[in-house]
Amino acid sequence: MPVHNSTEQTIPSDSTVRLLDTTLRDGEQAPGVSLSPAEKVEIARALERAGVAVIEAGSACTGAGERQAISRVTDLDLDARVTSFCRGLETDVDLALDCDVDGVHIVVPSSDRHVERKVGTSREDNLQTTADLVAYAKDHDLWVEVIGEDGSRADLEYLEELAETSLEAGADRFCFADTVGHTGPEHTHEAVARLADVGPVSAHTHDDLGLGVTNALAAVSAGADLVHCTVNGLGERAGNVALEEVAIALSHVYDVETLELEELYELAQIVSRATGVELPPNKAVIGQNAFTHESGIHTDGTLKDDKMYEPYAPETVGRERRLALGKHTGRAGVAATLEEHGVEATDDEIGEIATRVTELGDRGRRVTDADLLAVAEDVTNADHERVVELLDLNAVSGGPVPTASVRLSVDGDERVASGTGSGPVDAAVSAVREALGSAADAELESYHVDAVTGGTDAVVTVEVTMRRDDRTVTVARNEADITQASVEAMVDALDRLLATDSKPLPPADD
Structure with missing residues (x-):
C-alpha cells in the first residue's frame, strides 16, 4: 500500500511515468565495465521482462563491435523501443540507422561551458545544428530525443530555447540532463517545470551528490514523464x-507503477554477473541486507509481524526475507533458523545456542548457518552423519584448460570425478557436480572471497550460500588455497542441504 505523508502528493497517483534504461550505454561507461553482444542481449531480454519502456542499447558510433551488439538487440524484436546514443553528427545518425534502431538520443551542448569550450561553437550555431540534426533523423523515420548535455549548469532561458528549437524541428521530447550530478531538487524542479511548459520532457540524473533519486522524483513532480536510469545505478x-x-x-510512495517490480532482483543479479560489479550489501532494494535481519529486537518483531521493520514485502521486488546470525541474534532468530533447518531444540537448549552464537559474534566472526548447526549439534548432543565429504582435491591451472579432480565420500561410497572450467575453482566445482550427479542440483546464490591476512601467503575466507528447493545454507571456510576453501565450503553446504533428504542419493550418472 502506498505511503501518503501529506494530503496533497507532489506526484499524483494517476501520473504516467515510463523508464528509459541506459545500462547498455551509460552504465557500460563505468570504469572496468565492458559488455559482450551476448551479455547485452541477455540484459535486454531481462529489461523486456521487467517492462522497461525504452532500452538505449549503446552508441553506434563507438565501433563495429558496438554496432554488432546493438543490432543483436534490435533483432530481438522487443516491445520496448530500442535506441542508440548519437553525438551531434549526421554520421552518428547514419550509423544508428545501420543498426535498425527505433530511435536516437542526440546529445547537444546546453551550458556555455560545453557550447563554447567543449564544442567550440556559439549559442546561435548550436541551435541551428540541433534543428538540422533533428530534421535529418526525423526524415529517416526515427523517434528522436534531444539531450541538453550539462543542462543543470545551463542558463535556463537558453535551455528553454534549445528545447523549443528541438521540438519545433520535430523532436519527440527534450531531456534535462544533470550530467555531472551537480544540482539539487529545487533547481531540478524549476528547470523541468519550465521545459515541461515547452513540450514532453525527460530527466537524466547522476548520483554524485547522492541525490539521483531525489532529483528524478523532483523532475517527475515538475512534469517529466520519462526517467533515464541504469540497473544497480551503474555509470560514470x-x-x-x-x-x-x-x-x-514511485510505486511505494506515490502509487505510480512503471514496470514489473518482481523482476527487479533477478535483473540486478544478471547485470551484476555480466558487469562484474558486485552489489553493495546495503544497497536499497537489491542489496543483500535490504531484507536481512540480525538484531534480536528486529528479528522478534519481524517474526510477529512481517511489516514491523520493512517498508514493503520483499516479494514485491522478487526477494525473500532472511534472518542473519551474529552477536545481535536473539532467541527468536535462533529458534526460527533452527526450525528452517529442521532442528528440534528445547527452550533451554535454544537459550544456550543463542548465547554461543553471541559469543561467536563477539569475536568479530560472521556466523554462518553451518556454525549455528554445529553449535546446535553440540548443545543437543545430536550426531551429524555426513552425507557428502571431500576426501581429496587436485586442481591444475597452468595449462590452456584448467582441470580438477575430486574424490568424495557420498553416503559412505567413494566417488571420483574430474572437470574443466574457466579457472581452477570453476573446474573443481564442475568435478564435484559430476561426482554428485543430480544430487548436486543446488543453486549457488552467492560466492564471496575475503583476504584474512596480508602478503602472498594470505589466508582467505570463502563464504558461499547455496539453495536447494526452498532451503538455503551459508558456509564459510578459511584456507591459504582459494580453490580448497571454495570446494570445502560448497561441499559442506551441499552436505547440510542433503542431510534432511530421506531418500538415498542416486548414482552420479543418474
Missing part, C-alpha cells in the same frame, strides 16, 4: 540514478 563516477530505486520509490 558515482553512477546514474538506479532504475530499481526510482521504480520502487
Whole structure:
C-alpha cells in the first residue's frame, strides 16, 4: 500500500511515468565495465521482462563491435523501443540507422561551458545544428530525443530555447540532463517545470551528490514523464540514478507503477554477473541486507509481524526475507533458523545456542548457518552423519584448460570425478557436480572471497550460500588455497542441504 505523508502528493497517483534504461550505454561507461553482444542481449531480454519502456542499447558510433551488439538487440524484436546514443553528427545518425534502431538520443551542448569550450561553437550555431540534426533523423523515420548535455549548469532561458528549437524541428521530447550530478531538487524542479511548459520532457540524473533519486522524483513532480536510469545505478563516477530505486520509490510512495517490480532482483543479479560489479550489501532494494535481519529486537518483531521493520514485502521486488546470525541474534532468530533447518531444540537448549552464537559474534566472526548447526549439534548432543565429504582435491591451472579432480565420500561410497572450467575453482566445482550427479542440483546464490591476512601467503575466507528447493545454507571456510576453501565450503553446504533428504542419493550418472 502506498505511503501518503501529506494530503496533497507532489506526484499524483494517476501520473504516467515510463523508464528509459541506459545500462547498455551509460552504465557500460563505468570504469572496468565492458559488455559482450551476448551479455547485452541477455540484459535486454531481462529489461523486456521487467517492462522497461525504452532500452538505449549503446552508441553506434563507438565501433563495429558496438554496432554488432546493438543490432543483436534490435533483432530481438522487443516491445520496448530500442535506441542508440548519437553525438551531434549526421554520421552518428547514419550509423544508428545501420543498426535498425527505433530511435536516437542526440546529445547537444546546453551550458556555455560545453557550447563554447567543449564544442567550440556559439549559442546561435548550436541551435541551428540541433534543428538540422533533428530534421535529418526525423526524415529517416526515427523517434528522436534531444539531450541538453550539462543542462543543470545551463542558463535556463537558453535551455528553454534549445528545447523549443528541438521540438519545433520535430523532436519527440527534450531531456534535462544533470550530467555531472551537480544540482539539487529545487533547481531540478524549476528547470523541468519550465521545459515541461515547452513540450514532453525527460530527466537524466547522476548520483554524485547522492541525490539521483531525489532529483528524478523532483523532475517527475515538475512534469517529466520519462526517467533515464541504469540497473544497480551503474555509470560514470558515482553512477546514474538506479532504475530499481526510482521504480520502487514511485510505486511505494506515490502509487505510480512503471514496470514489473518482481523482476527487479533477478535483473540486478544478471547485470551484476555480466558487469562484474558486485552489489553493495546495503544497497536499497537489491542489496543483500535490504531484507536481512540480525538484531534480536528486529528479528522478534519481524517474526510477529512481517511489516514491523520493512517498508514493503520483499516479494514485491522478487526477494525473500532472511534472518542473519551474529552477536545481535536473539532467541527468536535462533529458534526460527533452527526450525528452517529442521532442528528440534528445547527452550533451554535454544537459550544456550543463542548465547554461543553471541559469543561467536563477539569475536568479530560472521556466523554462518553451518556454525549455528554445529553449535546446535553440540548443545543437543545430536550426531551429524555426513552425507557428502571431500576426501581429496587436485586442481591444475597452468595449462590452456584448467582441470580438477575430486574424490568424495557420498553416503559412505567413494566417488571420483574430474572437470574443466574457466579457472581452477570453476573446474573443481564442475568435478564435484559430476561426482554428485543430480544430487548436486543446488543453486549457488552467492560466492564471496575475503583476504584474512596480508602478503602472498594470505589466508582467505570463502563464504558461499547455496539453495536447494526452498532451503538455503551459508558456509564459510578459511584456507591459504582459494580453490580448497571454495570446494570445502560448497561441499559442506551441499552436505547440510542433503542431510534432511530421506531418500538415498542416486548414482552420479543418474
